[in-house]
Structure formats: C-alpha cells, structure tokens
Amino acid sequence: MYFTKAAVDALKTEIMNMEGDLDILLTSEWPAGVDKKMSNPIASRPIAEVALVARPRYHISGPAGSAIYHQRLPYVNEDRGAGKHVTRFIGLAPVANAEKQQWLQALALVPCALMSEDRFRSIPADATACPYAAQGSKRLGAHLEYDQQEGNAKRLKRMAAPSEGRRDIVKDKSKTIFVRNVPFAATEEDIVAYFAASVGTAGTVDDIVRKQNPESGKLNTWCHIQFSTKSAMERACRLNDQELMGRKLFIEPAIAPRKNAAPVDGCWFCLSNPNADIHLVASVGQESYVVLDKGPINDTHVLILPIEHHACSIDLPPSTLHEIARYTSALSSYFASIGKVMVGFERFMRLKKSGGNHLHVNILGVDAKDLATGDEGRGSDQTPGTSSIRIAFEDAARKLGHTFIPVPVSSDVEAMRENLRDIVGDGEYFSAILPDGARLVHPLSYGERHPLSFGREVLASIAGVPQRADWKVCKMVGAAEEEAACAAFKAGFKRFDVNMIDG
Secondary structure, three states: OOOOHHHHHHHHHHHHOOOOOOOEEEEEEOEOOOOOOOOOOOOEHHHHHHHHHHOOOEEEEEEEOOOOOEEOOOEEOOOOOOOOOEEEEEEOOOOOOOOOOOOOOOOOOOOHHHOOHHHHOOOOOOOEEOOOHHHHHOOOOOOOOOOOOOOOOOOOOOOOOOEEOOOOOOOOHHHEEEEEOOOOOOOHHHHHHHHHHHHHHHOOEEEEEEOEOOOOOOEOOEEEEEEOOHHHHHHHHOOOOOEEOOEEOEEEEOOOOOOOOOOOOOOOOOOOOOOOOHHHEEEEOOOEEEEEOOOOOOOOOEEEEEOOOOOOHHHOOHHHHHHHHHHHHHHHHHHHHOOEEEEEEEEEOOOOHHHOOOOOEEEEEEEHHHOHHHHOOOOOOOOOOHHHHHHHHHHHHHHOOOOOEEEOOOOOHHHHHHHHHHHHOOOEEEEEEOOOOOEEEEEEOOOOOOOOOHHHHHHHHHOOOHHHOOOOOOOOOHHHHHHHHHHHHHHHHHHHOHHHHHO
C-alpha cells in the first residue's frame, strides 16, 4: 500500500484535534508490532503510528499480508491527562477463505461518549502494555519507509518542486500563514493535505507560494499558505510546533494585526517628525496634506499623504479617503487650468524601516499637447491623454512580465476602494492613476521583485524627461530653492485648494 509521510501526519493531526474518544479504527493493513507472537510480512509502521495517536476502543484490520483471523489481548493506551483505557485489536481473515477463518466481526457497542467514566476506563486483568509505546519513545515514524509496496522497504526519494502561486487567487495576507522549517521533500500536494486536514470545514487551502533560492537553486524551507477564510488560517496556526515529515513546523500569521494609526518615530512623512520637510508642504487639510516631492520630476510633482500613519488607501478611514480624493480632483482641475493633465501612482509595499510604509500618492501634471498624438488611432477618452498614458504604463509593465487590472473611475470613492480590495485583498500592490481618475492595478505576489523605481520611471518617461527618474538626481539645492518652489506651487494652486474652497 502507498502512504506519504505528509498524509500520515495530516491524519494524526486531524485525530489529535478531534473532541472525545474514538470507538473504532478501520485499516486495510495490520499495524507493525501489534503482536510479537504473530508474523505479518507487510505490517505497516505508519498504521502503528496512527493507532498510537488514535487510541481507539477497537482497531479492526483487513487481511492484507495475513490469511488468518487474530484477536489480540487488549492493550492499555497511555494516559494523556484524562485517564487510561484499552484498545482491542482484531485482524480479519480474507473473505470466504478456504481455511474458513473468521472474516466477519459482530460488535455490540455502546458509543464511548455514552459510557460511564468507570466503565470506559476499566482495565481487564489480562491487558498488556501498549505494543507501540517503546517504538513511540524512539520517535515512531521518524525513519519509516513510506511510499512503499509489498515487500519493498526501500524509500522512494522525491524532490519537491517550487510552488509559484496561483494568479487567479487574490492575495490576502489576513488569510495567510507564514511557515518555516518546511521539509525539502514536502511537495505542494503534501502541504495541502497536511493543512486541509487541520482546518476541516472552516475552509480550504487556496494558494501556496514556495520558491527556490536563486543562488543555490535549493527549495526554500519557508512558504506562504493562503486559506479561503480567516477562520481556516487561525486553525492552521494551531499546528505551530507540530511535525510534518519529522520536522517541527513554525507557523504564524503572515501579518500581525494592524494597530491604530499613530505618528511613527523616524517616518519622513509623519508631520510630528522633527526632521519632516515642513517647508515643502503646500496645503494641509483636516486629515491629509499635499507636499512637493523632494526630488521633483517637474515643478508640478507633489505627494498627497494622510496626516496619520496609514500604510495604503485600503487602510484609510472613510473621511481621510474622501479628503484625499478631493485633493486629487483639485490638483486635476489646477493642472487643466495650465494646459496639463494629471497622472500619478500609489505603491504599497510593507517596508520594515521607519515604522513601515506611510501612504504617499505621487501626482504629476504633464503637458496635454504632448500626449494628443499618442491617443490618435488608439481610441478616445473623455480626458485627453488617458489612452496614451495607459499605454505607457502597460508597455512598461509588459517589459517586466507584469499585467494590469483596470479599476474603472467612479464618483463613489468607497466603491472604487472596494473594487481595489477585490483585486488585491490585503496584499501589496502598484496602482497607476490615469487622467480620467481610473486606476490600473498590479497585485504584487509574495516574493515578486517589483522595482521601487517603476512608477517614477514611467512618469518621467511620460513627462519627456526620462533622465529624471532617479529622485536623487532631481534634488533641489538647499532649503532656499525648495521654499521658492513650494511658494510658486502654492500661488498657482491657491484657488483650487480644498481649504480655500471649503472657506
């Protein structure tokens, strides 16, 4: 018979997570070592391992490897804190065998859940010690021969392949675990079977991402596993410190619960930071603000940010989301008044330094007349330049082997955010902002290498100054130049500023 180590481990885990005791265990083979007086050439050590964990009242085995009926003396299972009880092993002979050995067994059972405690824990005088206990003390199963056939005790070696992840699954780290110390031999099927057994009806394993080390070529010993529900993810976390193929797994949620937004020491964009570039701030609203980029692509290059330390648009409170949308609309109107169209992007990546990512939306005005030619013959949009800017982002993404998912423009900014959430879940992403307000979204898969400079490179190319893709090259010289640039921008933006309109 065939058994994989992962399948046995998964079954053991499912049994250990069950409530109550087991009445009957049915197996096709005898467990190895069940009775030293009896010989069975293909008695199974994996089944002995399962029996040791299951501790059934009756273990009934099929005739594989044996032509006789055998009933062993009851043996006493180890006490796991609720008391001891016995197991009775019965090995049945083949059906209608020539020797007329017994191949049926009638049992008059009262389920253990209905038995009195005294009766269930009663130990017969002829009971023996558990035949698997000594094996268990030597880590039964640590060196078992799995994937074996009759008479073949030679282990079949296999090399697991990388799991690249499913592109049709929206990445959602709130439903994902991070697993360390995964056995090299564990295949994707092994991992799915192991965790599927533990989560039961709470959900399913939807996706696995486990890649190779690009330098050594070896499979990583860690992986991300996404489930269909958060409840399934939480159940899977209970397997922390349990073994898969003899190796202890270390399991934790892929992301820690998010805390309430608060200023973060060292964050460039938290206005409470004494090192924040306050002199570059062009407008401050109730919950967000506009600041000139420190290395601007052109003189209209600004950032819109929440005042509080939020990581991405999906995390924003509704009031902050609406105010940023109003700033975006105001900037679009300002750019239109000077013959430009708005383009921008948001990049969300979970950074570890300086308190993690602080949402900042890059916004830029580019000359509409320079984009008109790009729209001819490629369709027409309500806002000039939208088509050619879309093509610029899509062409740049294609060179990286990436694709964008469109999020249509809507006057309901919260509905647009829900559309974004449907695409990216709780994962990282890059979102291009088109002149008409629509978005192009690329979800970032676990381990995907997405250039940090991608957004700036596309904006600089659209603006006709590709050499200004590196912000360090574009840095203004000294505070005086920065203050002058900010004052000039504020003067032009003044009549469109949401604060002026509100007043």
